[in-house]
Amino acid sequence: MATRSAANGLTLGLDNFGDVTNDDDGRPLTQAQTIRNLVDQGVLADEVGIDFFGIGEHHTEDFPLSAGDVVLGAIASRTSRVHLGSAVTVISSDDPVRVFQRYATLDALSHGRAEVILGRGSSIESFPLFGYDLRDYEELFEEKVNLFAELLEERPVTWSGRTRPPLDALSVYPHTESGSIPTWIGVGGNPESVVRAARYGFSLMLAIIGGSTLRFAPFASLFREALARFGFSEQPVGVHCPGHVAATDEQAREEFWPRYVEVIRSVSETRGFAIPTKESLMSEIGPQGALYVGSAETVAQKIAQNLTVLGANRFDLKYGMGGLSHQALMTNIELYGTQVIPRVRELLA
Secondary structure, eight states: OOOOSOTTSOEEEEEEOOOOOBOTTSOBOOHHHHHHHHHHHHHHHHHTTOSEEEEOOOOSSSOOOSOHHHHHHHHHTTOSSOEEEESOEEGGGSOHHHHHHHHHHHHHHTTSOEEEEEEOOSSOTHHHHTTOOGGGHHHHHHHHHHHHHHHTTOSOEEEOOSSSOOEEEEOOSOOOSSSSOOEEEEESSOHHHHHHHHHTTOEEEEEOOSSOGGGGHHHHHHHHHHHHHTTOOOOOEEEEEEEEEOSSHHHHHHHHHHHHHHHHHHHHHHHOOOOOOHHHHHHHTSTTSSOEEEOHHHHHHHHHHHHHHHTOOEEEEEOOOTTOBHHHHHHHHHHIIIIIHHHHHHHHO
């Protein structure tokens, strides 16, 4: 599978889930204004030199980004260099044909800057919304990734499975100018998904949202071994982690902590997350933890260290936390692009 992501180059991006933000007085903005602000954030990412801007699919009141590809299209019309993609697309509860068509269209609008990261759906609100049974969770992902891989070849597809109607020598349009869309599999700790990404020659995105980064090193090694076994050349390995950049370490922690604990508390019952304490926060923002919270220098040092540990060549910071202000997010983006990225490149040169 061809990819336009540089297998040997360093890529530094941002992801956002469309977390509903507050105004400067701490009052929640409307979902519509949050979405409009997200377009401005994507434009700023392009202006300050960020390599990738991704939007994750969610279907809730707090994360109303159910059509991230539409927002990415708006960003594409106002930008010229930043790559744009999903972070992630829940392929299990979507139609692979429509996913391909939407991102091929985004690729045309952006002059070849579209990417897609496919995920299993750790947030499962889309399954009942679109009439899927969670008992079919594994089969849905396996079959739909298989079909998407066929569609990426951009030739007539013959395919059959249990989870959607078959295709009989049908072509799917539009075609891309380069011949394919760079595709990743997002993995949160499942070895089978790592091997699946390698089997199709996709890139691997490690979603590390808690605990030690070191525990993901075996996944990167497994991915490289599996690629070789399936006869593919080396593909990019990326890391996706939450965080927040501000002028100082103290300011970043003060802005991030109350929002972070509230978000985790709101999903703790359904997701099985432990409610964080100040002590657990300090552990997570430490050198081996999953949170990248601090000044530009602190965050850059940690990114460089952990990319080296994993042998990864891409890092996407999941910025934004429900209740932060739009201005705080814009400051995060500016610092990430103008200070964090140049410093990471310097450290890894």
